[in-house]
Amino acid sequence: MLITVQDINHSFLIGRKGKESNVPVLKNISFSVKQGEIVSIVGRSGSGKSTLLHILAGFLKPDSGEIVVKDTVTSVFNEQQSAQFRLENYGFIFQNFQLMPGLTAFENVELPLKLKGMNRHQRKDKVQQLMKHVGLQSVQDHYPNELSGGQQQRVSIARALITDPPIIFADEPTGSLDSETEQEVLELIQTLNDTRDITFVIITHDDEVAQRADRMYRMHDGILTEEGVPNAV
């Protein structure tokens, strides 16, 4: 297994200081993801799916339970180890793209390579190659505010892909897109999964999007259950 999640529990403290109450958001979550799979986690707003993604990505530490990625227990990582592991193994696609407004499309895609310390020439070749692959060559010098939603999400996908990570986490990847662009982005994800053997974990509230995955989990009130996928691509 590429990712194994075992008995994850997490709760938030809510309320005024001194009168906080403990609200459990994840209850005994266990699931696993195989190499090269597209797994979707679907659920309503507030069901805990985003919290699960944050824990998987290392943004949050679970109250209990264990996460093993590529045979490494990641749930015990400190902040530095977590950041390093993300840089080497994860790519992220966000609902509102989360591009740097002051950087061009090219520079946004280049950013993770800069963080890895790759030299300028190597970076240039790699970014140009990838931008061509995802159809962004013509807009590489544009700033995010000069791009359409679909183009911005493609830049975001390219940024997630640039370090060749084995796993990409997508948080509502089509949430800000119209239906036509949504299809394009989903097809791109599918193509990348097929051609590059990248594992995708997609968080969505949209059943239609979720059902295009290889496997689908449903999150309801902090409890995760696996469901069948009738329309798998």
Added chain:
Amino acid sequence: MQFKDQIDFIRQHIKKNKLRVFMTVLAATMGTAFLIVLASVGFGIHDTMRSLMLENRLVTQIEVYSDDLGAEEAEEMKGIDHVKAVVMHQGANAMQQASLGKYTTHGNLLVTDFKEEAKVGFALAEGRLPESTYEVVVGNGFAESLIDESAAEKLAEALPEGSEEEPEIPSYKGELIGKTFTYQLGDYGTGELYDDKTELTIVGVAKKPSKDWLVDNKIYADAALIPELEKIYKQDKKEEVTDPLFSSMLYVYADVLENVKSVTSELKDQGYNVYSISEELDQIDVFFLALKAGLVFVGTIAILISSIGIFNTMTMAVTERTREIGVMKAIGAQPKLIQRLFLMESAWIGVVGTVLAIIISYAVSLVSNWLLPIIVGAAIGEEDFAELNVTFSVIPWQLVVIASAISLTVAIVSGWRPARKATRIDVIDALRREL
């Protein structure tokens, strides 16, 4: 992240907030320039004081006082480290007169050691050093001091009463080398010269002293002359002789000014009463050290005020970039890298501010040293004030180093808290922020 990329990253952010960064750099520049210029006044006045003191003295000379100073003590002193020469001067405690034909001078006989004198710059303009008891060398002003007194009196009498005109005093213009003059001792009390005369032959003329204003009209003789003159003194003096005719003075010369202090303290340890320029300089240095420290302290307050600007700028930068910091952390940026980027930005503000401040301070110093003497001279009605070489402001490299260190430290410390704040930004909160 490579260092070059970190610089690029900071450059992009600075470019985005040009005006705000410019104002912060300006504040840092003004604070640092204020410190440098303020302290430079302390350095300037200190320099002026030192040069005024050193201008009129032989700076490496140490005067030694003691009841019994002789050749033996002088020899001992030569053994002290950094002592270049020990010169013993012996002067006659009696009225003296030298006559060359109709010209006379109340000559000042000085018995010295020519070998030691040569080590500290005594040189001849012409002639040679004495080789026998009655041979002497005279100072370059000796001829001018030989005056035809009767002609001078006549000239003074010829002048109309109440005239302010000063007659040209008729002094000796002829050749000195080879000339023999008469030297006589006398009694200060009665004002009369003793009968016995000593014939002295001039064999050399000393070189002009390095200081323009010094007039050397001395008669330099060898120690062999002392017994001869003492014999005359004992014979001719009517009262009982208790004090010796000659009294000694020892001058110890250090090799360089920096070693005057160590030689002085060594002599003091040996029980001599000494006086040297280093004693006076020490007191002045202590005073000015305190003054300069005070000025640097006041200047530092200005830098601290400017640090508020840096703190504000960096805090705003962190707040504005919270989402960007969150994205960077999400995609794998180390918290240490985030902290370094912000610290580098505040350090950049400090560096640019300091460099500009140094340039401006040198310019202000240059202009004030040129302009202030003119203004002060005009204000106090002394036109020559500008020629007195008064330095108002001096910026030594040490001051530049101190000011730069203070400025950069303050800039980095001001950026520290905002940078720490940046590392603690919660990724989830930051990603939820709207664009």
